[in-house]
Amino acid sequence: MDINLRITGAAGQGMQTAADLVGKALARAGLHVFIHQDIESRIRGGVNFSQLRCADHPVSAPRDRVDVLISLSEPSLRAYGPAVAEGGLVFSTVPVETAGCPRCAPFFLSELAKAAGNEKTVSTVAAAVAASVLGLPDPLLDTLVEERFGASEKLADVNRRALALARGAMNDAGLAGRFALPTAPATDRLFVSGANAVALGALAGGCTFMAAYPMSPATGIMTTLSELTHEAGCWVEQAEDEIAAINMVAGASYAGARSMTATSGGGFALMTEGVSLLGMIECPAVIVIAQRPGPATGLPTRTAQGDLRLALHAGHGRFARVILAPRTIAEAFDLTARAFDLAERWQIPVFVLTDQLLQDGQTLIDRPEVGPVVRHVLTAAEAAALPAYERYAYTDDGVSPMALPGTSRHLVCVDSDEHDPRGHLIEDAPTSRAMCEKRLRKVATVEAAAPAPECTPHDPALPLVVSWGSTSPVVAEALTALGTGGPRFNHLQLTQLWPLPDLRAVPAFRDCARLILVEHCAGDGLDGLLAQTQLRAPDRCILKLDGRPFTVEELTARLAEEDSHG
Amino acid sequence: MADPTLQDYKNDVPNAWCPGCGNFGILQVLQKALVTLGLPPERVLLCSGIGQAPKIVHYLNANAFDGLHGRELSSAQAAKLVADDLTVIVHSGDGGAYGEGGNHFLHAMRRNVDVTHVVHDNHIYGLTKGQASPTTDQGQKVAVHPDGVAALPMNPLALAISQSCPFVAQSLSSQGDHLLDILCQAIRHPGFSYVNVLQPCVSWDPIHTYAYYQKHCYRLDASHDPTDQGAALRVALAHDGRIPLGVLYHNDRPALRAITEPGCADLRDCPDRPARLARVFDRFR
Ligand SMILES: Cc1ncc(C[n+]2csc(CCOP(=O)(O)OP(=O)(O)O)c2C)c(N)n1
Ligand code: SF4
Ligand SMILES: [Mg+2]
Secondary structure, eight states, X not given: OEEEEEEEEEETSSHHHHHHXXXXXXXXXXXXXXXXXXXXXXXXXXXXXXXXXXXXXXXXXXXXXXXXXXXXXXXXXXXXXXXXXXXXEEEESSOOOGGGOTTEEEEEHHHHXXXXXXXXXXXXXXXXXXXXXXXXXXXXXXXXXXXXXXXXXXXXXXXXXXXXXXXXXXXXXXXXXXXXXXXXXXXXXXXXXXXXXXXHHHHHTTEEEEEEOOOTTTHHHHHHHHHHHHHHTOEEEEOSSHHHHHHXXXXXXXXXXXXXXXXXXXXXXXXXXXXXXXXXXXXXXXXXXXXXXXXXXXXXXXXXXXXXXXXXXXXXXXXXXXXXXXXXXHHHHHHHHHHHHHHXXXXXXXXXXXXXXXXXXXXXXXXXXXXXXXXXXXXHHHHHHOSSOOTTOOOSSSOOOOOOTTSXXXXXXXXXXXXXXXXXXXXXXXXXXXXXXXXXXXXXXXXXXXXXXXXXXXXXXXXXXXEETTHHHHHXXXXXXXXXXXXXXXXXXXXXXXXXXXXXXXXXXXXOSOEEEEOSSSSSSHHHHHHHHHSOOOSEEEOOOSSSOOXXXXXXXXXXXXXXXX | OOOOOGGGGOOOOOOOXXXXXXXXXXXXXXXXXXXXXXXXXXXXXXXXXXSTGGGGGGSSSSEEEEOSXXXXXXXXXXXXXXXXXXXXEEEEEHIXXXXXXXXXXXXXXXXXXXXXXXXXEOSEXXXXXXXXXXXXXXXXXXXXXXTOXXXXXXXXXXXXXXXXXXXXXXXXXXXXHHHHHHHHHHHHSSSOEEEEEEOOOTTTOSSSOHHHHHHHEEEOOTTSOTTXXXXXXXXXXXXXXXXXXXXXXXXXXXXXXXXXXXXXXXXXXXOOHHHHHHHHHHTTO
């Protein structure tokens, strides 16, 4: 059972506060939520929404059908009021003739806020209305409002009044519990955004240095980390530009910190020479690309999956890299932590591709189990025990032991020029070839470790749908909807996009008569990569060009069409 | 441990500079400075980018990070933030420092990480065969500018002083005693220190020769107060055909690492992550 609740209004009206309060209340009621943000690239005004899919089971996909609309502005009401589903409810701040708004509740949020003593409490009113309509126990929101506003008795007081007035109005109108969800015992879940999850995953992965330049939708990662530095132990440097950021990451990594940067496609384009530096000096680094539509500035606050090839081909010369793409906010935590391990194990750049849907989205994740960070660098004692040390010693797997400068008597030299095993620049042909071969051995090492993809095969005769990143849960839910009368598609979900495993070893891929790719971009992404590496181009690509996330309804319809055309 | 000697700083990497190049003087003095300061090679990190000057980091025994053209300051600052126990010295050409990496230079002065930035200023792009650099004289005929450079040269000393760069000095590659004193002061300075070293390029610049500098340079004396920003700016902007050598300006702004608490003393080894994270997670309930 799930209820889709859209809080809409102008930027700066407190939609985020309301969504946060409801999200946390759902967590404490043992329920689940997936929130996604539809926002314009502006600070005040406009028509934005926070949409909360509230459910009694985990959800990770946006839905179109709106059950409850909470509108904080007249333009928002005009934009989204008519879309509310039959049997749905609308709560509004402005008096609109009942005729113009058949589903409007008979009271106005702004008046309740005014009556509470402060118009700004409208976000608390909105949260109270949402909690009431979902049938959440009152004490949950009471506590959350105390936690949020308790520091000022005056603020706490007006917000308490706002809660009481909103609940009174809901009861009088007979709307309390109209879309009640069955509450369950509270579990120890965390309410996080995708950006939070990446930041927390980075800390779990041992990150102690981040350098970045703000760019939507990546900025939330550095914001989160900056707020946690003292508690977690991490340096966050706001660089003067993305070029500085990636070169700082290289310097910090060389010096011995697990390091990262995060940006979006445009900022990452500036980093490409730095990526090549990481390849040449064999330097661990984690690079998060939070994708948004391009080219150029594109749609700054919208979502896309268009930077796969950019991440793959950024940087001249051949060297090993890994590209990971989490499907959900929970997976963003896991894969970011894993990225740090892989980066240091192989001394390579590891990319984490997220997107605006994931970054700005919010959900509840189980409290992660975090173990001690296992390092893959030489300890001071291990380095000291070596009779001699060469940073680029030739090895079978192409990975040379990494010592940290200043931790032993051995010197650590690295060079963006071609170099000898000691790290000093060279020109001669034999050393050039030997060093290149060492890097190629590392490429092979990383390729051999590519994990098998997750595939739900039903019957090899069925068409296969391939997806990656945040699109996968939407596809999965659409396929579930389509499969009520028996499965109609197989589904292969990739979380590592480079190196790709040999998909021809997967029967559902090898044997499928029809291959369908769902990818949130304008094409020339994974389709070409499948053709190049697996010798199998998709028969059909379901793409998305408008920067809005795929929704369950949309993919259900578009995949149903594929089925009948198949 | 025995005091470091010049021998400790020698290595066998073949040198690729032109015979007679001003870079040799800087190399010799750098080794002397490190010995004078009693620093063992493993505690020293030399950072550089690409160009003739940046190759210096290969020609002596120390830790070396030879990164991208113009990006050396970025990597160096981060390395110092992480490994605060290293002495970090950055060597750039004038092209890397003021051209390709100009933005990083501006922000290194603001940020004030305790690294020393030595710019080998030969007024030319040496490695790419003699094109104009940001400090090439107006009207000087060089590659790509057969009719002479039209743009005004940058005045990096005045720029640095105007930005309250914590330590601003100039020296000359052929005045070893002066350069040694300046480098030692710069490295000792607890914050970002910047030294512009005039360095004749015998292959591409027939104007700024050793003799030219010998004739036009003068040493700042005790009458100059390096804590007086206005006086320093007047020296840097004099336009009287004379070239000042010495410490033009310094202030005592605390270095970034001294005023920022990163949550663990050593960013290379931040203990107790699981316990710290358990507390962090509680913020998201
Ligand atoms: C991104 C990039 N652009 C251009 C170059 C080519 N390049 C190498 S060194 C250099 C300029 C060298 O001048 P300078 O920094 O003054 O050093 P010098 O050789 O004079 O010591 C240029 C343009 C490069 N290596 N990287
Ligand atoms: S080109 Fe000029 S600066 Fe470079 S090594 Fe030769 S003389 Fe020195
Ligand atoms: Mg030069």
